[in-house]
Structure formats: C-alpha cells, structure tokens
Amino acid sequence: MRTADWLIPCGAAVSMAVLAWLFPANDIYARLFQPRITRAEAIELARALNQQYGVDTGGWAWAVTTETRGEQTSALTVYPESAVLQSLNPLSIRVLATAPSGESVLTIFGPSGRPTAFQRRSVNAPRGGAADGAAPADVLQRELVRYAGAHSAAFELTSSGVASQEGLRTAWEWRDPAKPGILARFELVTRNRAVMRATYSTETAFRLLVHSRRDQQIDSGALISGLIGIGALIGFLGIWNFFSRMTTRMDHVRFGLLASLLAAAPILGNWLSGNIANQAAFASLDIGTSATTIIVGSMTGSVLIIVGISLLLASGYALLPEGTKARWVALRLVSQHQVLAAPVGREITLGLLGGAAAGVLFYLPAAIPALAAGYVQIAVPSFLMNPAPSISPLSGLTAGMDLLALFAFFLPWLQARQWRAWVVNAVFGVAGLVIVTAIRQPYPRQIAASLIACGLVLAAISGLYRATGVLAVWFSTVGMLAVVQASTQLSAGTPGYVAEGGHTALLWLGVVLAGALVWRFGAKADEQAVMESMQPSGSSISRSDRDRLLAEFAVARRAQEGMLPVAPPAIPSYTLAASCEPAREVGGDLYDFLPFPGGEWGLCVADVSGKGVPAALYMTLTKGMLVSAASRPADLPLIASRMNRFLAEAGRRRTFVTMSLGVLDAPRGIFRHVRAGHNPPVLYTAHDRACRYLMPKGIGLGITAGAAFERNLEVEEIGLNPGDVLVLYSDGLTECMDTDRQLYGEDRLCDILRRNAHLNASGIQDAILTDARAFRGAADPHDDLTIVVLRAETRDSLR
C-alpha cells in the first residue's frame, strides 16, 4: 500500500474536523446568509402564503432559485451594525408557482423563511383601470407586520393608496437614525382589496458606499473578472493552437471524447433531478423567453461544456510526455470503457477524499487574526435550487475547470517543453496561483487571504496529483463541494436542513465507499500495458502503405539473405555448417566465411544490438567491413579495432555489435579467435568428450572509442584434433525462451553437442536447431538465431 493511500483518507478526516471548527464562523452562508429553510420548506411556505392571499396553487408547477443581492452584501460588509440593513438578508430564496394557464406567482423569502416579496402575474386579469376600494387599514398593518416583522413599528407611512397601473400602492419607510442615507422600504399594491404585490427592500445611498475604503477593494473584483475573461480567451486560443498541431498520439480525439463523457454525469443528473426544468422556469420569468427555448439552450450549453472538456483532455493527452503517462492511467482506463478497474476506483476515492481535505484549506486564512474579517465564499448556494440537493456537488465535474485545465493541459504542456524541473514547477506554481485565485476568489474582499487560501489548495491538489493522477484531480472539486455543502446544511441547525445535510454526507460517503470497493475488488489493471497503449502510435498507417512496406521488407529480407554465404566453403579435413533465422522480417545477426590471402579461412558470427530495420542497417555495415578486411592478411586485433572505431563513430554509442571472429589454419589444425563482447564459442574435445566455453577478454564493437577496447582484446589460439567440434552462435540460441520465459542456456547446448558430436557439422547443426525449436515450443522467437558449426574430421569419416 502506498503512503498516499492512507495519508489522503486521514488528511480528509482531520480536515473535516478542522472544518467543523472553522466553518460556522467564516463561511458566508453560516455567517451572513444563515439559511434556515430548505427548498421543500420554502415551497410549503409559499403555498401557505398564496392560500392566505386567495390563490389556490393546487396543480401548479414549482421552481426555486436563490439570488444574492450584491449591493446589500457590500453595504452589510461596510455597515454591519446598521439595524436597517440587518433587517434584510442578502440571500433571497425565490419560489415560483406556475399554473397550467400561464398565471404565475413569485414569492421571495429571506433565508429564515420570512417573506420579503410577493408578486402575482395574472395573464387574464384586466390591466390598468381604476381599482375599486382601498384595502382596510388593518389589512395594510397586517401585511407590514408580515414583511417587516418586529421592525414594523419603526416604519412610517410615506404614501397611501396611490393609484397606479398595478393597483393602489401604499409605501412605508424606515430611515436609519444612526446613518442617514440608509433606509428600508415596504411597498404594498392591492387591487380589489387583494394583495397583488408586496416588496421589502433596503437602499444605501451611493455616497456611503463610494467613500468607503473597503469598497475600493471591491473594484478589484472587476479587474480580476476582466483578467479571467482575457485569460480564458488566451487559454482557449492556446489550446486550439496546440490541438491543431497534435501529431504524436493519433487517438487523442477519441480519448478526449470518451473521457469527457464523465462530465455527462452532472449534466444528466441535473436533467433527471429536474434542476434544468427548475432553472428554465426562472429563466422564462426573468428573461421572458419560453421554457423550451431555455431547455434547448441549456442542452446546447451542456454539449459545449462536454466539447470543451474533451478538447482540454485530448490536447493534454496528445502532449503528454513519457514520464507523465503514469498520472493518466486511470483516465485512460475510463476511455477504454474499464470504469470498474481498480485504478479508477482508487483515483475516484482518493480524489473525493483529497478534495474534501483541500476544501478546509480555504478556511485556514480566516484563522489568522489579521484576516479574520473576511468570509469565505467558494460556491453558489445551488443546492437550494436543485430538487435533489444531495447530488449538487456532482456539478464539480463541470465547475472545477480551473484545476482540470491546470493539471490536464497546462502541466503536460509545460513538461513537454523540456525545461528544467524547477522552471516547470515555478511557472506552474505562479500561473496556477493566479488562475485559481482569479477564478475562485474565496475571500471576495481580501486579496491576500485569497492568495494564501488558493496557494494552500493548489499545493494540496498538486500533492494529490503526484500521489494519484488526473482523474483524482478532476474528482477533487466534487469532494470539495460535497464537504462544504454538507457543512452548510448541517450548521443551519433546523431539522429540515440537518436531514438534507445528512443525505448529502451519506450519499458522498456512499460514493467514496463504492469507489473504495472498486479499488479493492475491481479488475486489476496492468498499468504497464495501459501506459504502453498510450504510446504515440503510427496506427494511422493505411492499408496500401502497409502492403507497400511489407513488399519492401520482403525485398530487404531477400537482400539480407543474399549477404549470407550461399554455402559454407569446402575445407579439407573439416565439415562446416551455418544457418541464420531472423526473428522479424529483417534481422541484425550475421555470419560469414572470409577467404584470407594465404589460404586461411575466417569464420565470423556477429549480432547487432536491437532489432528490426536499424539492426539490419548495422548488419549490412558490418558485412561490408568484414569483406574489406578479408583482402588483407588476417590480423585479428587490427580488424576488430578498425571495426570498433568505425561503429563507435557511426553508432554514437547507442548501437553496438558483438562478434566472434576466428581464423582457421586448416593444415595445422589451429584456430585463432577474438571475442568482441560476443557469446563465448563452445569447444567440444573428442578425447575427453568435454565441452568448454572459450572466453578470451573482449568488449563489444562500438561501445567505446577509447583505448580500453584494444587493451582488453585477447587473441586465443586453440588446437583442433579430429572429432573436435567448435560452435559459434548468437544469443538467440542460448537466450531462446520457452513459454515460461526460461532460457535455453549454455548447459543445454553442451548437452546436445556431446550427444551429437559423432555427427558431421550439418548433422550437429540440425540436432541443435531441432532441440532449440522443441524447447521454444509455442513461444515467439524474440531474437535472431545464428549458428556456425565446425568439425575437424578424420580422413576415414570423410570417405
């Protein structure tokens, strides 16, 4: 178990405990808004009020939304002691009831449940005209008390029964005795003695806000918003620019689309829970368009969000440098439809918990005395609007775009720059801090506190990213919203809210547990294989290109085969056999027989490191050098040294060639050889029926251009008597693997050689190859296999 696997859950637990301590005093809901009624309770209150006004709302559709009065919030922050301002909470809960006929009633409540406004919108009621009969004084007084509560005594009547288009308008005002310029107003409009509209509002003179020092800081909000807009535009253009130039991974579009489908979850959730219908009802009230238009618009918006996210993920994925692939394994699994794989469960679980742990960090600066005046505002109170409030945090998947953009796009882009690690970290840290602070502004009035809070959160999410991956970062915003929403609901203290808070907490605990179950029992994914599947691919190769390549490979293979000797030379008193089987279309192994001046025969087996086309090119080069070497007397160290220098220059130390090169003085029965890093040749001696490996010192060709090569090269000389067998081979023989990845090995080679040493060279070669093939079984040949067998014969056996 990795450290992070228990550290993050522990961190989440500690954070939630700290949150329980810091939250009520510092969050804008708990401190300023103090919501007490739930959505369902608001609807119930609105129904009752309508009934009292004589409107029967049976069978009507209900929608709820919240709104914060910005000016009221500012005024309250500047003059928190004003009783007049305190009488109206900046958070308003708007309840809309719509009849099938189109008639509607809007009722607005303060967070405590006190009504602050009421408005009937009748389709059929006659507009204008003289209203007959003013409402009696006791009705007017009753309504004033209903909306102004205990403060009603402070209100003075300012106008009474003024005829207007709506009906008869009566107004009261309460001027703040301590602060001239601040007042509360209550207006009541009746028609035929029925209440048509009631509005409770406050007003703060413009000069009072303009001269406030704090208010000047409020203007920084506008600056920041402007920066966000410009930044988003530049970011989008940047993404588009990079996206249009992507070539490394061809499957990035598909990856982005499939991975972004996760973002469909909150959109679908909004849809199914009725949240979209709810918003549409208000949009049609506020903007005047039809609800259907709003729903179509909302669907288009959702599609755009998904497209945006998929563009972001696709670009990040396409840019992804090699070392970052591990961070994308879980998201890659999602795009491969393996949502129930263990790494996916791990990242979702740790993402939710990590986000919950990070959520508290927004509140930490509030614990610093100098900054304690600020309050934290990290999310809109959307849960009041959602008919299924506990799923609201899911919207974090589409709302936490700053973090997703930073970690899924900006970071891979930076890492692909090949800059020094500290430069990447510094640029990411500074840009990330600016972006997160600008977008979140957790302390709307205190930029320093916002910077500290966002710095802490960015650091925490970076830690989460290092321990897990991009999917966890994406889910962290959900965890953050869930923990703050549950705290808001639980701290409200009313039974309805506590129940909702419980639901929210349970639902998300359930999701965490479900994720943990997938983590524990889900399909174990082979992370290595997943990373390999992210390899930049040339899979876009067309069929005709493929056919052409295959044809060219066939030509190359024939050309290579043509470089091998057609048949071994006939050497008196010896038999000689050789073969080479490439593992792929073209190979990197080589054997050759060189006729040196003076009647000596050179025997050579060479193996180029690596496989395929690059190895084949070096094989050709090696062959050329051998041929040219054979035109001069057989000075083995000189030949090897020249080849080494040439290959070291050509290969720049990335490719090397191992080679066994020997010279047979047939009449005298002497074999001299060098071993340049190659597998040691095996010698079978007939007189003692023993095998031994010949291992003079020698370094592979092309490994070092230095003098170490020459100094470490030994020439070994052995005598060959009739019946002795010498086998030169490449590691494709001794490292031939069976299906269990066992190696064929030197011992097996010795064994088969001893048992077949009585045969001639080609008989021995067949025996070895047959044995190796039988050993390999169904396993793929993973390397070229080359052997050269030389046997010293007696005159008798040749007859």
Next chain:
Amino acid sequence: MANNFQIERSDEGGIRILALDGYLDAHTAPQFENAIHDEMQAGHQKIVVNCARLTYISSAGLGVFMSFIEELREIGGDIKLAAITPKVYQVFEVLGFPALFDILDSTQAAVAKFSDTTPREA
C-alpha cells in the same frame, strides 16, 4: 505484456540509486532509458544501478547503459553497477562491461566508490 519490470528510485548521500527489478529487454528498455533520462534532466549525474533483483538483461537493456555513460562522464558523472546476480553478471562479462563500468558488490560500496576520484576511462 505482463508488468515484469520495475524501477525503484531512491537517494543516498546525493547519489541516485535506481533499483531494477525483473526483465530488462527490448520491451522494458525504454522504461529504463526514460528513468535515466529523467535523472539527468533533474540534474543528477551520479547514478548507481542496483541489479540485485534484475533477472534478465538483453542487448537492448545493455544498450541503455552505453547510451548514457559517455554523456554522463563528460559532465563529471558516472553510472556504477551494484549487486549483480551471477547470471546477469555473466551477460555483462561477455560483453566486456567490467572493463568499462565499475561493478561493485553492494549499493553502499558503489556509493562509496563515487568519493574515490580516479576517473574511469571510456
């Protein structure tokens, strides 16, 4: 392909230790290559490769050692090998690596060898 090769990284007195585990062949060599590349990017020049749990190495794996050694030595760094099993040592020996690389019994010995300033020839 099974996940049959892993690299554990650690630090000992400013010297990076890469412990290889499993099969280092043509399939897994890029992983090793990236690991060394990352170390160099991060400014680490002195690297000890612990081969105690390396069960197999192919020519592609050997190529990785070669491809970095010269560059590293030019900037004053080196790769030293430690705790190689006899089977794997045989492969290194066949290729002539003992003449080019410091090969030591343990990571500690390899780390200590770094304070020994005699440069290795290439």
